[in-house]
Amino acid sequence: MSAAARPVLVVAEQLDAAADMVVDQLNQRDVPVMRFDVAEFPQHLTLRGTHLPEESGWTGIIDDGRRTARLEEVRAVYWRRPARPLIADSVPEPYATWAQNQADAAILNLLAALPGVPWLNNPHADRVASHKPQQLVAATRYGLTVPRSVITNDPDAARSFAKDVAGPLICKPVLGGRLDVGGERRLMVATHRVDPADFDESIRATAHYFQEDIPKAYEVRLVAVGGQVFGGKLITTSEAAGTDWRTDYDHIEYDTVDVPGDVATAVRRFLTHYGIALGSFDFAVTPAGQWVFFENNPCGTWSWVENRTGLPIAAAHAEYLMGDTA
Structure with a gap:
């Protein structure tokens, strides 16, 4: 099978704006996509994986009754906050919880075992990369200023x-x-x-x-996808938004900002350190122009940044999943 015909798996809840935007960008590039939510497994999604001693990886299928993807042909995986498996009501406890854990581990670990398949991001790496105290250590190591x-x-x-x-x-x-x-x-x-x-x-x-409490001229939601970085500028106009912009969206003005070269380089090294390719970084920029790192959410929201600023973040996702950028 040619590389162009290999499918990208988009694993996300059905109502997820970021996943919608990435699927749209892949469709525009004629890349086959199979989108599903882990909640469909095992009741409405069939997984069959086989590994033989003479083979280098797993073979088999994922089938949702409408579409089928062969495991050995998967091109990339975009893992975007899927729900957990739903077990049939007919299965009583404690077996239902046991079955849910089995299903969860099977689908994630089998996909993670596919050789040479790029991820945005592998949840195993995400879990480590999301630890805030360790993030400050890594950020400092790679040259970022932290509080x-x-x-x-x-x-x-x-x-x-x-x-x-x-x-x-x-x-x-x-x-x-x-x-x-x-x-x-x-x-x-x-x-x-x-x-x-x-x-x-x-x-x-x-x-x-x-x-x-860092003094702020403005804040930045910096979205990094592979080697690309996008700066979404947030100018807050209330005390609540200035403390935590998530609490007062009505008092935020949006723009774009160029990411300084040293910050972009540090962010790329930070991602490499954790073995991930996607992150939503929160920075404050002080009145003196210094960028101060707060934290990184490896699976943070970014669709609103693109919608408010026009930054081509979904396109960067598609390019990475296609293998067009590293």
């Missing part, structure tokens, strides 16, 4: 850090995600400013991640 930070459950350590910073502080989650507060309500724990005068024994309840 002074402390992670602690010790009120005295928090007070000492505040004294050393001698300026405004913020608190943010060590681990992303939302709180389930009942029903369909989910609460985002946002970055927020804190007053050291309020530090008390409640800090011992869990780990707290404190950082110096």
Whole structure:
């Protein structure tokens, strides 16, 4: 089979704007695509993989009843936050949870075993790359400026850090995600400013991640795809948005910004360090023009950056998945 006829697997929930945009770009380039959600497996998706001692990899099929892709012909995989497998209601607990874990591991690990197949991104690498404390170490190693930070459950350590910073502080989650507060309500724990005068024994309840509050001329959502970097500029016009722009989208103005060469080089080295090719990086740019790295979400949202700025991020995804860029 010619390289042009080999399919790209897009593994995502059905309602995902980023996946839609990448599929559209692949379609424009006449690249075959098989899109599915892991939630379809095993009830509505058939997986058959075979490995024989004399073969170098796995062979077989993925079939959703409408389309079929051969494992040995897969060109690339775009893994974009799929849901977990859904097990039939007829399977009781604890077997249902066991079956779900089996299905989850089978489909991911079998695809990950396909030799020479590029990913955006392999979730195994994503899990390591998403660890915020280690990100600061890697960012510093590759030349990025980072905020002074402390992670602690010790009120005295928090007070000492505040004294050393001698300026405004913020608190943010060590681990992303939302709180389930009942029903369909989910609460985002946002970055927020804190007053050291309020530090008390409640800090011992869990780990707290404190950082110096970086003064911002504007913020940047930098999306890196392979060797390409795109700078989406966010100018916040309210205190809430200036602290965490996710809390007040009505007070954000959008633009593009050129990424300095040293920052782009550091970002590429950062991605190589983790063995990933895609990342959504958050930076602040100070009034003096210094770029300060906050964190990278390996599977962060970027469709809104393209929609607001016109940056060709989906096209960069398609080019990478086609093997047209490294």
